[in-house]
Amino acid sequence: GENVEQHPSTLSVQEGDSAVIKCTYSDSASNYFPWYKQELGKGPQLIIDIRSNVGEKKDQRIAVTLNKTAKHFSLHITETQPEDSAVYFCAASPTYGNNRLAFGKGNQVVVIP
């Protein structure tokens, strides 16, 4: 099955700086890569996703890049704000079966005011 690894496990950034989280995946059949934000006591919330036919996608301060050859994808948050502090999960989903998600272990992002 799919194995997703996420680095680093914790990231502290000054407010206004950029944050980058990287993930690698193992299954070349995966073609859907969402990023979820999880705040304490809440369920994961999708913030951006990318499909394998696209190399980059941007939504305001958030962008995701995908390198299918190297099997890695990254989340970029620019102009970080205190409300960006949360745990971020990357995930990958293959085309076969029911498109279930394989998640990374998560990355704690702390934005220092």
Next chain:
Amino acid sequence: GAGVSQSPRYKVAKRGQDVALRCDPISGHVSLFWYQQALGQGPEFLTYFQNEAQLDKSGLPSDRFFAERPEGSVSTLKIQRTQQEDSAVYLCASRPLAGELYEQYFGPGTRLTVT
């Protein structure tokens, strides 16, 4: 509109007790997933329903875990004879269609603590 809801939000069970966790997906959503999230970890897949059919239960950790969705809407995850290792947050997610790469909408989860 209403999102995915789960109840109870918190459940404490003594080892050996049976528990039932409920998920109300977004109305009309065909696909429903259950995930287990251990402390400090990412969610891990348990089982998948397409309408009332349970198409994949390969992630259920033991035969003590059972899930159903009899009318293709509300789903219940049941854990029999709970063990301490069952302590986790149980997340439910729904998706509009089957076989498509759409967003999965997650509920807030049920935090199960087995003492």
